[in-house]
Amino acid sequence: xxxxxxxxxxxxxxxxxxxxxxxxxxxxxxxxxxxxxxxxxxxxxxxxxxxxxxxxxxxxxxxxxxxxxxxxxxxxxxxxxxxxxxxxxxxxxxxxxxxxxxxxxxxxxxxxxxxxxxxxxxxxxxxxxxxxxxxxxxxxxxxxxxxxxxxxxxxxxxxxxxxxxxxxxxxxxxxxxxxxxxxxxxxxxxxxxxxxxxxxxxxxxxxxxxxxxxxxxxxxxxxxxxxxx
Amino acid sequence: xxxxxxxxxxxxxxxxxxxxxxxxxxxxxxxxxxxxxxxxxxxxxxxxxxxxxxxxxxxxxxxxxxxxxxxxxxxxxxxxxxxxxxxxxxxxxxxxxxxxxxxxxxxxxxxxxxxxxxxxxxxxxxxxxxxxxxxxxxxxxxxxxxxxxxxxxxxxxxxxxxxxxxxxxxxxxxxxxxxxxxxxxxxxxxxxxxxxxxxxxxxxxxxxxxxxxxxxxxxxxxxxxxxxx
DNA sequence: TCAAAAGTGTTCAAGCTACACCCATGA
DNA sequence: TCATGGGTGTAGCTTGAACACTTTTGA
Numbered sequence: 001x002x003x004x005x006x007x008x009x010x011x012x013x014x015x016x017x018x019x020x021x022x023x024x025x026x027x028x029x030x031x032x033x034x035x036x037x038x039x040x041x042x043x044x045x046x047x048x049x050x051x052x053x054x055x056x057x058x059x060x061x062x063x064x065x066x067x068x069x070x071x072x073x074x075x076x077x078x079x080x081x082x083x084x085x086x087x088x089x090x091x092x093x094x095x096x097x098x099x100x101x102x103x104x105x106x107x108x109x110x111x112x113x114x115x116x117x118x119x120x121x122x123x124x125x126x127x128x129x130x131x132x133x134x135x136x137x138x139x140x141x142x143x144x145x146x147x148x149x150x151x152x153x154x155x156x157x158x159x160x161x162x163x164x165x166x167x168x169x170x171x172x173x174x175x176x177x178x179x180x181x182x183x184x185x186x187x188x189x190x191x192x193x194x195x196x197x198x199x200x201x202x203x204x205x206x207x208x209x210x211x212x213x214x215x216x217x218x219x220x221x222x223x224x225x226x227x228x229x
Numbered sequence: 230x231x232x233x234x235x236x237x238x239x240x241x242x243x244x245x246x247x248x249x250x251x252x253x254x255x256x257x258x259x260x261x262x263x264x265x266x267x268x269x270x271x272x273x274x275x276x277x278x279x280x281x282x283x284x285x286x287x288x289x290x291x292x293x294x295x296x297x298x299x300x301x302x303x304x305x306x307x308x309x310x311x312x313x314x315x316x317x318x319x320x321x322x323x324x325x326x327x328x329x330x331x332x333x334x335x336x337x338x339x340x341x342x343x344x345x346x347x348x349x350x351x352x353x354x355x356x357x358x359x360x361x362x363x364x365x366x367x368x369x370x371x372x373x374x375x376x377x378x379x380x381x382x383x384x385x386x387x388x389x390x391x392x393x394x395x396x397x398x399x400x401x402x403x404x405x406x407x408x409x410x411x412x413x414x415x416x417x418x419x420x421x422x423x424x425x426x427x428x429x430x431x432x433x434x435x436x437x438x439x440x441x442x443x444x445x446x447x448x449x450x451x452x453x454x455x456x457x458x
Numbered sequence: 459t460c461a462a463a464a465g466t467g468t469t470c471a472a473g474c475t476a477c478a479c480c481c482a483t484g485a
Numbered sequence: 486t487c488a489t490g491g492g493t494g495t496a497g498c499t500t501g502a503a504c505a506c507t508t509t510t511g512a
Contacts, residue, residue: 001264001265001316001317002316002317003239003276003316003317003319004276006279007239007240007241007276007277007278007279008237008238008239008240009237009238009240009277009279010232010236010237011236011237011238011240011309011320012236035230036230047232047233047236048236048238048309048320049236050235050236050238050311050318051311052311053309053310053311054307054308054309054310054320075306075307077304078283078304078307078322079283080240080277080282080283080322081282081283082279082280082281082282087230087231087232088230088231088232089279090232091240091277091283091322093307093309093320159464160464160465161463161464176502176503176504177463177464177465178465178466178467178503178504179501179502179503181464181465181466182501183501200462200463200464200510200511201462201463201510201511201512202461202462202463202464202509202510202511203462203463203464203465203508203509203510203511204463204464204509204510205463205464205465206464206465388491389491389492390490390491405475405476405477406490406491406492407476407477407492407493407494408474408475408476410492410493411473411474412473412474415473429483429484429489429490429491430483430484430485430489430490431482431483431484431488431489431490431491432481432482432483432489432490432491432492433482433483433491434490434491434492435491435492459512460511460512461510461511461512462509462510462511462512463508463509463510464507464508464509464510465506465507465508465509466505466506466507466508467504467505467506468503468504469502469503469504470501470502470503471500471501471502471503472499472500472501472502473498473499473500473501474497474498474499474500475496475497475498475499476495476496476497476498477494477495477496478493478494479492479493479494480491480492480493481490481491481492481493482489482490482491482492483488483489483490483491484487484488484489485486485487485488485489
């Protein structure tokens with residue numbers, strides 16, 4: 001038994017891949033060397049295969065461009081307006097990924113025509129991809145305000161000023177150093193590695209790493225309206 | 230030009246429809262009188278039509294069961310594991326809707342075999358629908374903790390104790406009356422109608438209504454980690 | 459020794475928690 | 486007049502916001 005045929009629709013997966021270079025929040029886009037819209041910029045994407053789950057498809061597409069596996073990735077939203085793809089109706093299940101920008105396979109990305117763009121300096125994109133990017137950014141801003149996802153964009157060992165730069169890049173405004181530090185340390189998620197950031201040419205900042213156990217346990221913890229017990 | 234055929238997949242839309250009867254949070258399920266899984270319980274759903282946007286499809290499906298239009302509804306998540314539907318691979322774009330349980334078309338719901346179940350007393354559901362319901366509930370708990378969505382489940386005029394009952398039903402534990410009232414009133418979202426709840430057989434509670442302008446303006450306002458300017 | 463970034467403490471205001479008594483209503 | 490649920494105020498504590506000076510480092 002099968003369902004009636006008329007409802008079968010093209011299913012795409014698109015990925016908003018974010019990275020942080022220490023100063024700006026960036027997104028990885030590709031210049032298409034294939035049709036449709038050859039020569040124009042788009043998110044990395046592809047069609048869902050018949051034999052793969054949604055997350056597997058998203059990880060595959062991310063891997064094809066970055067060489068990375070086991071990356072932080074979340075389903076963002078499904079876009080499906082009837083005319084969003086002029087070739088044929090295509091519903092796109094969109095994900096966003098947070099990667100350590102220094103760890104991905106630069107050669108691979110280059111071979112796929114992948115380039116990093118700073119948010120706010122993004123070229124025109126095909127289809128509704130600008131809408132998707134806007135939604136992804138707003139989701140990251142939302143989620144990072146409540147949950148410790150920022151660490152996914154940093155190296156394993158990082159300083160508190162690095163983390164603060166990241167937050168400032170995500171939200172686009174400056175934060176108070178003393179309050180930021182107190183807030184972050186009060187979560188208890190950071191472990192002092194005893195090492196210092198040797199790259200600095202001024203005072204070297206202490207490097208921390210995530211307390212993985214606490215991170216996983218506390219990840220979803222959080223409440224606000226709720227604390228009115 | 231069209232895309233290659235192999236990626237066309239069945240696309241369903243499923244709706245978690247929530248209501249509140251004054252005491253319990255409830256969900257509207259249907260006893261299927263059609264195949265597959267005839268005689269078993271499921272969410273209300275249907276296939277996406279070639280000529281409708283996703284939201285339109287969701288509103289159509291909601292309308293078919295409740296007779297309602299212009300209901301609060303959000304895209305929840307897209308479920309697409311390859312074996313989630315034994316008939317044929319089907320990706321389901323899921324929505325949740327919050328309705329005023331007293332306003333829907335009871336006859337229509339009945340004619341579609343729709344019945345309300347209290348959360349926690351839900352029968353076994355087909356496919357992965359139990360997962361979907363769990364995700365929807367968790368999303369409502371999450372969102373209601375941060376944004377004023379609870380009002381969507383109440384009549385236009387409602388008392389603060391009614392609202393408190395709703396919150397207690399959503400989270401499953403009791404709240405302090407005085408603190409709850411102060412918190413809710415401090416949002417400035419409520420307007421005193423001057424009327425009282427005539428249904429009560431004890432002291433009649435004052436009825437409020439939403440300040441629509443403020444509601445729309447403040448809906449997305451909210452921050453937590455963020456308030457560390 | 460200077461410039462640049464890291465690190466540290468305190469004070470004030472606002473908001474949250476906990477908690478007990480009186481009021482209105484209908485039976 | 487009693488039982489039920491609605492309505493109110495305060496004190497203590499926690500948390501967030503604002504803010505300035507000292508330390509480390511390499512040029």
